[in-house]
Amino acid sequence: MSPRTALQIRPTAYAQERDAALALRHRVFCEEQGVAPGLEVDGRDDDALHLVAVRDGAVVGTCRVRLEGHTAKVGRMAVERTARRTGIGSELLAAALEEARAAGATRASLNAQVAAVGLYARAGFVATGEPFEEAGIDHVRMERPLA
Numbered sequence: 001m002s003p004r005t006a007l008q009i010r011p012t013a014y015a016q017e018r019d020a021a022l023a024l025r026h027r028v029f030c031e032e033q034g035v036a037p038g039l040e041v042d043g044r045d046d047d048a049l050h051l052v053a054v055r056d057g058a059v060v061g062t063c064r065v066r067l068e069g070h071t072a073k074v075g076r077m078a079v080e081r082t083a084r085r086t087g088i089g090s091e092l093l094a095a096a097l098e099e100a101r102a103a104g105a106t107r108a109s110l111n112a113q114v115a116a117v118g119l120y121a122r123a124g125f126v127a128t129g130e131p132f133e134e135a136g137i138d139h140v141r142m143e144r145p146l147a
Contacts (some may be wrong), residue, residue, distance in 0.1 A: 021062035028078035061088040073098030114138040
């Protein structure tokens with residue numbers, strides 16, 4: 001079975017899976033990128049839908065979606081270093097937007113790391129402002145309609 005066919009993108013199915021997603025975020029944001037743990041854990045995880053990319057029983061990617069009115073806030077996208085540049089981020093984003101539509105959102109927004117703007121632009125997001133620093137990393141706010 002190829003790695004592509006073994007990949008599942010879905011909401012977390014149980015607490016240990018969500019814990020694995022949070023651990024992945026810690027590795028990517030805190031250990032790799034130097035974000036302070038207090039900034040990565042922002043108190044909003046309990047109000048969010050967490051999506052995971054699972055391959056061979058292991059969480060290799062994650063993101064979360066929070067609803068604020070009719071806007072879906074997509075964030076905390078993280079993919080294991082060894083699984084990057086394989087399309088997992090794009091698949092997670094597509095699943096997040098589908099979940100947002102199903103929940104009644106009409107727009108999606110996110111703060112993209114400048115290095116990842118291309119991923120979001122390919123999914124129809126457009127920058128809506130100037131770059132800014134968040135957790136020591138340059139970001140840009142991006143939005144798109146969910147029609």
